[in-house]
Amino acid sequence: xxxxxxxxxxxxxxxxxxxxxxxxxxxxxxxxxxDVVEYAVYGAPGELPSLPDVEAAVGDALVAxxxxxxxxxxxxxxxxxxxxxxxxxxxxERDARPQLAVRPPWEPPIxxxxxxxxxxxxxxxxxxxxxxxxxxxxxxxxxxxxxxxAARGSLLDLGCGSGVLAIAAAELGWDPVLAVDHDPxxxxxxxxxxxxxxxxxxxxxxxxRHEPVPFAPxxxxxxxxxxxLDYADALGxxxxxxPDTLIAxxxxxxxxxxxxxxxxxxxxREQARRERGEWAALLLSR
Numbered sequence: 388x389x390x391x392x393x394x395x396x397x398x399x400x401x402x403x404x405x406x407x408x409x410x411x412x413x414x415x416x417x418x419x420x421x422d423v424v425e426y427a428v429y430g431a432p433g434e435l436p437s438l439p440d441v442e443a444a445v446g447d448a449l450v451a452x453x454x455x456x457x458x459x460x461x462x463x464x465x466x467x468x469x470x471x472x473x474x475x476x477x478x479x480e481r482d483a484r485p486q487l488a489v490r491p492p493w494e495p496p497i498x499x500x501x502x503x504x505x506x507x508x509x510x511x512x513x514x515x516x517x518x519x520x521x522x523x524x525x526x527x528x529x530x531x532x533x534x535x536x537a538a539r540g541s542l543l544d545l546g547c548g549s550g551v552l553a554i555a556a557a558e559l560g561w562d563p564v565l566a567v568d569h570d571p572x573x574x575x576x577x578x579x580x581x582x583x584x585x586x587x588x589x590x591x592x593x594x595x596r597h598e599p600v601p602f603a604p605x606x607x608x609x610x611x612x613x614x615x616l617d618y619a620d621a622l623g624x625x626x627x628x629x630p631d632t633l634i635a636x637x638x639x640x641x642x643x644x645x646x647x648x649x650x651x652x653x654x655x656r657e658q659a660r661r662e663r664g665e666w667a668a669l670l671l672s673r
Contacts, residue, residue, distance in 0.1 A: 392427040394451040400424040401611070403450065419516060421665055471497055474523050487527050487555060492583075501558045504584055505549055521661045521668035522552055522609050522636045528659070529605075529632065529670065530559040543567065543603035543630070545618065546610045546637075547590065550577030556607065557586040565601055567593040595621065606630040612642045619649035629653055636668035643667040 395403040404417075404426055418425040471494050475486030488497035492504050530539070539561045544553035547566035554577075557564045566577045566588055577590040593600070596617055606629075608615060615635055622629035633655055638646055640662055647657045647669055655671040662668075 390427050390429055390455045392425055392453045392455070394420070394423050394425045394453075397422055397424055397611075400426075417516075472520065472523075473497060474520065475527055487523060487559075489523070489551060489555075501555065503551060503554050503558065505551055505554075505580055506583075517663040517666040518609055518636045518638075518668065519548075519551055521663055521666060522607055522634055523555060524661055525634045525636075525659065525668055525670045526552065526555060526559065526607065529634070540605065541565070541603045542605040542607065543601055545595065545600065545606055545608040546614070547577050548573055548609070550580045550588075550590065552607045552609060553577060553588050553590070554581055554584050554586050556605075557581075557588050558584070561605065562587075564588040565603065566590040567595075567601065569594050602630070604631045606633045607636075608633060609636040611637050612639070612646060615646050616649050619646070619653060622650075622653040629655060631673050633671045634668065635671065636666070638667045638669070639665055640667045643669060647671070 393403060403424075416427040416429075418427070471488055471490035473486065473488045487501045487503070489503045489505060490497060492506055496502060539559075542553075542556045542561035542564050544550070544556065544564065544566040547553050547568045550566055553564050553566035564586075566574070567590075568574050568577070569592065571592050574590045574592050577588075581588050581590070595614065600618065600621055608618060610618070615637065629650075633650065635646060635650070643660060647660075650669075650671050651657070654673050656673070657669055658672050659670040660667060661670075
């Protein structure tokens, strides 16, 4: 088994990912290294291009490429790196407050009130990345304060990736749930993962920079700073205004104040902020 990895600074990560998906349309592995993102694809010898370990300029981006030969048993060993993620209280508090688990399909059920099963073999994330985890923490907190499931209403997952957030929201009682992403492979992964989890949601392609963003009273936006700012600008042009509640993630800690201020101009005020390492997420409401 061969692992072909590409490292690029975060500002150019989306462009690099788009190019790499041409090579591996079924998905890539993403590893967060702070200001640098590593994307990797796997294949048998001869399936992937033979490239030396190099560092080169591609447009405005500096890209580092490396190739590694993996042990024969890697197809099983890689599963050791994907452990269940459990969010919420444990012990005596567990009965009074909800708990959410995200696990790969080969792990047994955790016993949490809500479980989401995501196969890491598919691209776009499994919930373990800090930005997704922070969203899930705030979503679980919001579910606890939102009353019975029947009162939660509709929800939009903007930039749905693998569908982890949309599926969790549907499991927690939001209905209907719409998941939107610019990448058609992400939309396909969300639909497949929703089917595996037995939840009903809609998933479709959308481009928030060039198309109207669908309205929902609750919005999850796990996006990079530029896209969040674009979404904030778009709210000013909407006749019906924006959502009542927004969870915004995908932010570095030093970007959170700027993004909070952008949404505050449209009536969404910060109610909570979560940080994990270099990443931050905001809970905003009217």
